[in-house]
Amino acid sequence: MKKSDYLDRWNSAVQSNYGTPSLVLTKGKGLIVTDADGKKYLDFLGGIATNVLGHAHPAIVKAVSQQINTLGHVSNFYAHPHVVELAEKLKSFTGDSDAKVFFAQSGAEANEAALKLSRRTGRFRVVAAQGAFHGRTMGALSLTGQHAKREPFLPLLKGVKHIPYGDLDALRRAVNRRTAMVIIEPIMGEAGVIVPPPGYLQGVREICNNTGALMVLDCVQTGMGRTGDWFGYEYSGISPDVITLAKGLGGGLPLGAMIALGACAYLFQPGDHGSTFGGNPVTTAAALAVIKTIEKENLMVAAVKHGNYLLQEIAQMRGVKEVRGAGLLIGIEFNSEIATQVMIEMRAQGVLVNAATASTVRIAPALNVTAAQADKFIIILRKVLSDVK
């Protein structure tokens, strides 16, 4: 069956919230995906920063196949070995001996869990950033700071205030002793890979310390090695109260996590929250395979090396106003609003990227991208930028 046949069927049977997809993908191996018409693409989007080990990585295939053959699902009435091991791993990455993990399926659910946890402080007000993306469920959407996504669904949760990202004075004015939590992305991903000014996360920490507001870091996109450390904030030297993860965590399987640190680890009481699939044996097996492979193959070091190379090469290209990011989360901002055109032309040339904003293309390839693949990307982007008007 051809791409056009699938898309006709999609349009008549799948909700139109995503519009019509641009491709129908049928298989993948490493960073190469194949579409229904047999055309191959170099995947520099990685399922939106999710396929940290690329497609069909043998370690994930093996872990998932073995687990589904052994024990597929148990509910949260019962424990199983992988959920315990994964929680211990994530806890160890925080460096906090009190940390405790709640598992969900997605980024939105991880942030919902953080939101509910913060209510256990006895406060309800929240401060988040303009332009931030925290998910699409009603609680997470209340945190998301993008007008177009919120507007059709008002009224959302009350008591949420959005302030400019990177502006500590604005944050200081907005946060007080009635604020339950401040939620911030270490780098704003969906907004176009916006890197905060130096000292920002330290300043957020200080404001939260002074007011007793929980500092929640949404590491859904920056986490799992993408920016060179496990969560994407560690360079700052601070420690948040809550970390949320998803995207890369399951290496392509649906898994999210909310990690509460210090005294926050004790805020949830039995019965306070739950999720049928959360911490499922198969998805946690995948996550353990992801973590072990990142460690064994030193992929965080590789991500920083390839990321720095890409930053340096892209910065010299015609039409590029700014290129920014950390590790393999990179935003390429052009002098004009050509991002969609660049995305379409790159796809025609066999490379997948995403137009995060009208003027910014985002790339988030798998952490095991090769030097040859990075070079191929650079050659094609340079060619596309010399053609696009």
Ligand SMILES: *Cc1c(COP(=O)(O)O)cnc(C)c1O
């Ligand atoms: C993608 C994303 C989310 C939402 O994750 P879903 O799995 O789509 O619910 C939340 N926060 C950030 C920073 C994200 O990038």
